[in-house]
Amino acid sequence: MELSKFIKLLLKHKYTLIAIPVIAVIITYFLVRNQPDVYSSQAQIATGIVDQTQQVLNSENPQESKISQEFSNLIEMMRSKKMLDQVSYRLIIHDLTSDKPYRKPSPLLTQLTPDARKHALAVYNDLYKRRTSLSLFNPDQNGLNKLLESMRYDDKSLLKTLTIYRADNSDFINVQYDAEDPELSAYVVNALCKEFIDYYTLIVKENQRKAVDFLSKLLNDKQDSLAAKTAALRQYKIHNRVLNLSEQAKSLYGQLADFETRKEEAQKSVISTEAAIRKIDGQFDPKDRQYLESSLNRINTQITEVDEQLNAANREYIENNFDEQYKARVDSLNEVFTAKLHQSSDKYILNPLAAKQNLVDNKITLQTQNVLAKNSISSIDKELSRLNSKFDKLVPHEAVVGSYEKAIEIAQEEYMVLLSKYNQISMEASYSVQLKQVVTAMPGLPQSSKKMLLVIIGGIVSFVFCVVVLFIIFMLDDSVKSPKELANRTKIPVLGYLNLLNNSVIDFKKIWDTNDGSGQTQLFKNLLRSIRFEIDNEMAGDKILLVNSISPAEGKSLLAISLAYSRAVVNQKVLLIDGNFENSGITQTVHPKLYIEDYLKGKIGIEELQTANLLNVWGNRGGDISLFEIVTEAEAQVKFKALREYFDIIIIESSALTTLNRSKEWVQVSDKVVAVFEAGQDLTETLKPNINYLKTIREKFIGWVLNKVPSDAEAKKKS
Structure with missing residues (x-):
C-alpha cells in the first residue's frame, strides 16, 4: 500500500522527474565538452616481499597479514607529501628551465621577473637536494607553494589522478598517473618511482648502518663483560685452591657415604656379638645344669621301675606256661622300657657339659670381634668428622662459583644472540635493496573519452536525487x-x-x-x-x-x-x-x-x-x-x-x-x-x-x- 502511494507520488511529479535530469544532462554536456584528452602512463615496481627468487637471507614464509601491512606501508610512503614534493620540485624546475614546459605557464608564473625566477629555481633546487618541504609559515616559501598550486604541481593536485596499488596478490606495485600531456604523465610516474626507490634505499641503508654500529659496540661491551666475569671466576678458584669443585664435592660425598656404611656395619657387629656372648654365658648357668641333671635322674628312676615290672611280668609269663594273656603285658612293658631308654638317650645329648670347650672357644672369638667393632666405630667417627669438615668448607665456594658460572652463562647467551643478530644485519647490509622498477612508464595513448559517461552519470544522479527528495517528502508527509x-x-x-x-x-x-x-x-x-x-x-x-x-x-x-x-x-x-x-x-x-x-x-x-x-x-x-x-x-x-x-x-x-x-x-x-x-x-x-x-x-x-x-x-x- 505504501509503495503504491509512493508510485502515485512519482507519477504525479513525472514531468519534474523528466525535466530535471534533462536539464542536468544539458548542463553536464556543456561543462565537459571542452575537456582535454587524458593520457595515462603506468610503471611497475618489484618489492621482493613475496618473490622467492629474491629471498636470500630470510627463507621463512611471512603471514599474509604482515605482507599486506608491508605493502600498505610502501604505498603510503609513495603517496606521502615528502615523495610528492620531490616530484613537484622536479616538475617546476623543468618548467622554469625548459623551453617546452609540460603545462602552459599559469598567470602567476608569467608574472615572475627574471630575478624572481632565478630565486625560485635556487630555492626549489635546495629543497629538492635536502628532501624538505616548503614551510607555509615562511612568506617567501608560501609564495613558492602557491606557484606550485597555480601550475597544479602540488601534492594535492598530483594525488587527484595518481593511483598506486598492489597488483592482485603479486609482488608488484603499480603506479599510474593521468594527465593532459602524455610526456607529463610518464615523467610523473618515472620520477615518483625513482625518488621513492632512492629514498627508500637511503633510509634502509642508513638504518642498517646504524644497526651494525650499534650492535658492534654492544657486542664489544658484552665480550668485555664476558671476559671480565671469566677472569673473576679464574682468580677466585686460584685464590681458594679450587680445582674442580663439582668433582671434589662428588668424591667427598662418596667417601662420606662409604664410611657411613662401615659405621652401620660395625654397630650391627657390636650388637650381634654382645647378644651371642650373652647366649653362651646363659648356657654356663648352674641352674640350667641342675634342671638338666634332675631331668635325667627322673628318667633313670622310671627306667628302673619299668625294668622291674618287666622282670616280674616275664616270671609270671614263664610260670603260667607262656600264657598268651601275660604275653600282651610283657610286650607292652617292653615298648615302655624301649621308649624310656630313647628318652634317656636324648636328654644326655643336650647336656651342655658335652660341648663346653667349643662354647668357650666361641665366646673368646666373639669377644675379640666385639672389641674390634667398638674400636672401629670410634675411628670411623673421626674420619666422618674430618670429611664433613672438609665438605662444609666446599659449600661457600660452591655458592660463589655457581653465581660466577651463572653470570658467565647469561653473558655468553647474550653475546651469542647479539653475535647472530650482528652477523645477520651485516650480511643484509652487504646486499642491495630489493626494490627496483621493472616497468618504465612510457607516453601513452589518449584514454577513451569519459564525456558521455559523465553526461549519463549527471542525468542518473539528478534523477536519483529527485527520487530521493520525493521519497523524503513522502516519508515526512504525515497528512x-x-x-x-x-x-x-x-x-x-x-x-x-x-x-x-x-x-x-x-x-x-x-x-x-x-x-x-x-x-x-x-x-x-x-x-x-x-x-x-x-x-x-x-x-x-x-x-x-x-x-x-x-x-x-x-x-x-x-x-x-x-x-x-x-x-x-x-x-x-x-x-x-x-x-x-x-x-x-x-x-x-x-x-x-x-x-x-x-x-x-x-x-x-x-x-x-x-x-x-x-x-x-x-x-x-x-x-x-x-x-x-x-x-x-x-x-x-x-x-x-x-x-x-x-x-x-x-x-x-x-x-x-x-x-x-x-x-x-x-x-x-x-x-x-x-x-x-x-x-x-x-x-x-x-x-x-x-x-x-x-x-x-x-x-x-x-x-x-x-x-x-x-x-x-x-x-x-x-x-
Missing part, C-alpha cells in the same frame, strides 16, 4: 489522504468522502436533475448518495443533523447544501439552517428570506412553517453572537422540538470547533453530529483536543466525512 487513514488515526468511523471538484461553482440542480457531466461530477454524485445512505442509517428516526468541522473552511457548507439538496430530490421536506455566525457562507450564497434569529425570537409564525417548500433555507444575520445568547438553552430545545413536526430533516451548519462554545451550543440542540475533515491536513497537537471532544459525544457524533479527496483521474491530470 491524511484517505478515509482509511483518517479512521485509523482518529479511531472514529468515516461515513464516506467527497472527491475534489475543479468547478469554482457547483450547480446542484444540474447534478441531480441530469445525467450529463464529467466523471468527477458523477463520482461526486455517487459519493454523496453513499454518505446520505450512511447518515440515514445513523439517524435512525432523528431529524436534527449538525454539520461541523474542527477548523474553518473544510467544506461544511458544501456538505450541508449537498445533503439538503439530495434529500429534497427524493421529496423530503428539508430545512437547511446557517448556524455559522462567524462566517455565514450559506446566507451569502443563497440570500434566504428567513433567518434563524427571527424564528428563535418568535417572529416566524406557524403558517409560514406549514407552507414551507421541499427545500427551505434559513440564514443568519451574523455578528459577535452565539445561539444561547439569542435564547436560553431550554427555549432553544423547545423551538427545535417544534420544528420536527414540520420537516423530515433539519440540517444545521455551525462554526468550527475552534470557536469553542459557539459550535458546542449547537451540539446541545442537535440529535446527531457529523464532522467534515479536509484531506491533506496533518493531525497536529492543536487538533487533538477537538478530536477528543468529539469522542466524548459519541452518542451524538456519528462520524467523519473526508472532503476534497483527489481522485485517481484528477491526480493523473495534475501530474
Whole structure:
C-alpha cells in the first residue's frame, strides 16, 4: 500500500522527474565538452616481499597479514607529501628551465621577473637536494607553494589522478598517473618511482648502518663483560685452591657415604656379638645344669621301675606256661622300657657339659670381634668428622662459583644472540635493496573519452536525487489522504468522502436533475448518495443533523447544501439552517428570506412553517453572537422540538470547533453530529483536543466525512 502511494507520488511529479535530469544532462554536456584528452602512463615496481627468487637471507614464509601491512606501508610512503614534493620540485624546475614546459605557464608564473625566477629555481633546487618541504609559515616559501598550486604541481593536485596499488596478490606495485600531456604523465610516474626507490634505499641503508654500529659496540661491551666475569671466576678458584669443585664435592660425598656404611656395619657387629656372648654365658648357668641333671635322674628312676615290672611280668609269663594273656603285658612293658631308654638317650645329648670347650672357644672369638667393632666405630667417627669438615668448607665456594658460572652463562647467551643478530644485519647490509622498477612508464595513448559517461552519470544522479527528495517528502508527509487513514488515526468511523471538484461553482440542480457531466461530477454524485445512505442509517428516526468541522473552511457548507439538496430530490421536506455566525457562507450564497434569529425570537409564525417548500433555507444575520445568547438553552430545545413536526430533516451548519462554545451550543440542540475533515491536513497537537471532544459525544457524533479527496483521474491530470 505504501509503495503504491509512493508510485502515485512519482507519477504525479513525472514531468519534474523528466525535466530535471534533462536539464542536468544539458548542463553536464556543456561543462565537459571542452575537456582535454587524458593520457595515462603506468610503471611497475618489484618489492621482493613475496618473490622467492629474491629471498636470500630470510627463507621463512611471512603471514599474509604482515605482507599486506608491508605493502600498505610502501604505498603510503609513495603517496606521502615528502615523495610528492620531490616530484613537484622536479616538475617546476623543468618548467622554469625548459623551453617546452609540460603545462602552459599559469598567470602567476608569467608574472615572475627574471630575478624572481632565478630565486625560485635556487630555492626549489635546495629543497629538492635536502628532501624538505616548503614551510607555509615562511612568506617567501608560501609564495613558492602557491606557484606550485597555480601550475597544479602540488601534492594535492598530483594525488587527484595518481593511483598506486598492489597488483592482485603479486609482488608488484603499480603506479599510474593521468594527465593532459602524455610526456607529463610518464615523467610523473618515472620520477615518483625513482625518488621513492632512492629514498627508500637511503633510509634502509642508513638504518642498517646504524644497526651494525650499534650492535658492534654492544657486542664489544658484552665480550668485555664476558671476559671480565671469566677472569673473576679464574682468580677466585686460584685464590681458594679450587680445582674442580663439582668433582671434589662428588668424591667427598662418596667417601662420606662409604664410611657411613662401615659405621652401620660395625654397630650391627657390636650388637650381634654382645647378644651371642650373652647366649653362651646363659648356657654356663648352674641352674640350667641342675634342671638338666634332675631331668635325667627322673628318667633313670622310671627306667628302673619299668625294668622291674618287666622282670616280674616275664616270671609270671614263664610260670603260667607262656600264657598268651601275660604275653600282651610283657610286650607292652617292653615298648615302655624301649621308649624310656630313647628318652634317656636324648636328654644326655643336650647336656651342655658335652660341648663346653667349643662354647668357650666361641665366646673368646666373639669377644675379640666385639672389641674390634667398638674400636672401629670410634675411628670411623673421626674420619666422618674430618670429611664433613672438609665438605662444609666446599659449600661457600660452591655458592660463589655457581653465581660466577651463572653470570658467565647469561653473558655468553647474550653475546651469542647479539653475535647472530650482528652477523645477520651485516650480511643484509652487504646486499642491495630489493626494490627496483621493472616497468618504465612510457607516453601513452589518449584514454577513451569519459564525456558521455559523465553526461549519463549527471542525468542518473539528478534523477536519483529527485527520487530521493520525493521519497523524503513522502516519508515526512504525515497528512491524511484517505478515509482509511483518517479512521485509523482518529479511531472514529468515516461515513464516506467527497472527491475534489475543479468547478469554482457547483450547480446542484444540474447534478441531480441530469445525467450529463464529467466523471468527477458523477463520482461526486455517487459519493454523496453513499454518505446520505450512511447518515440515514445513523439517524435512525432523528431529524436534527449538525454539520461541523474542527477548523474553518473544510467544506461544511458544501456538505450541508449537498445533503439538503439530495434529500429534497427524493421529496423530503428539508430545512437547511446557517448556524455559522462567524462566517455565514450559506446566507451569502443563497440570500434566504428567513433567518434563524427571527424564528428563535418568535417572529416566524406557524403558517409560514406549514407552507414551507421541499427545500427551505434559513440564514443568519451574523455578528459577535452565539445561539444561547439569542435564547436560553431550554427555549432553544423547545423551538427545535417544534420544528420536527414540520420537516423530515433539519440540517444545521455551525462554526468550527475552534470557536469553542459557539459550535458546542449547537451540539446541545442537535440529535446527531457529523464532522467534515479536509484531506491533506496533518493531525497536529492543536487538533487533538477537538478530536477528543468529539469522542466524548459519541452518542451524538456519528462520524467523519473526508472532503476534497483527489481522485485517481484528477491526480493523473495534475501530474
